[in-house]
Amino acid sequence: MQIGIFGGSFDPIHNAHLIVAQLAREQLGLDVVRFVVAGEQPHKPGGHHAAAADRAEMVARAVDGLEGLEPDLHEAARPGPSYTVDTLRHFRNAMPGARFVLLLGADAAGKFETWREPAEIRRLCQVAVFQRAGMAAPGGFDLAVTIPAIEISSTAIRARSRAGHALGGWVPDAVGDYISGLRLYRSDRG
Template sequence: MKVGLFFGSFNPIHIGHLAIAEAMISLSDLDEIWFVVSPQNPFKSSKSLLHEFDRLKMVELAIEDNFHFKATDVEFHMPKPSYTVDTLAYLVDKHPQHHFSLIMGSDNLSHFHKWKNHEQILAQHELYIYPRPENKDHQFENHPQIHWVEAPMMDISATYIRQMIQSQKSVKYLLQESVIAYIEDKKLYW
């Protein structure tokens, strides 16, 4: 089975993430999308990061009606900060029956050369790239392991969503109803 790994802090998971994942299933040869909830991204501050178990629960709620999607906490059990190359090695070892690929925005591709062991990742795994508004030319643009998928370009920011929640403004249509209910029930981001 071909599994696309969609890494993110998902702080919170929003309709932009879901639309991209659905496009990847519909427009590529991937069979499943696994949402890898990252405890801490090495390139991001953890200051405004909600607890990892809350973020995982929101992902589970958001994707519960789609059998092509799965939430995973694999990086919760790994050294922090977690690096993609280490997560890939762990998953390949635990699930040798699957072929793992990465899903990422074109904005991440522009600094992919800064990732730990990026050459190893590119040699052993395919990358499925979706467009982002700040798209530029990339040194890996025509690499044979890279597939461009015309997912919708949605410039929705989790930071914006958190600010809306903190201001007690509506986030309807930006988040799944079940995620909104979870946030309200637990009084998250207030």
């Protein structure tokens, strides 16, 4: 079993996340990509805009029915900071025969050496970096996943939600309905 580990805030998850995960699965021959919803992230001291339970629910809704994409709530459910090395140890213990590939965006790859125990992370898994077509991938990583330029970001989606704009095309419908229904990211949230 070959498992891609795609961690993040997913605040909220959006269509670009799903597209790059599917491309990683295809290009790297992964059986599954697990979306690991971060709990408390040590590299994002400002915290999250939505609670871990809401972010986990949005990820579950986004991947529902999509072959080879699964939510993973291990980090979101545990207290304290979420460190990738701890999550990888958890997976290795839970699935000793599996091969793991950590999937990173270029921004995260640029900060990888500042993470807790980067050498141990490399021992526990291969590391793949998303690389936009026509651009050089950051060096020093095991694998690259070529992706198209997709101009969708969680920041833009939160701004659209805050302004009361429609989210169709930006997020899966089930996620847009969840955001609208709870008025997530709105200052007038009751």
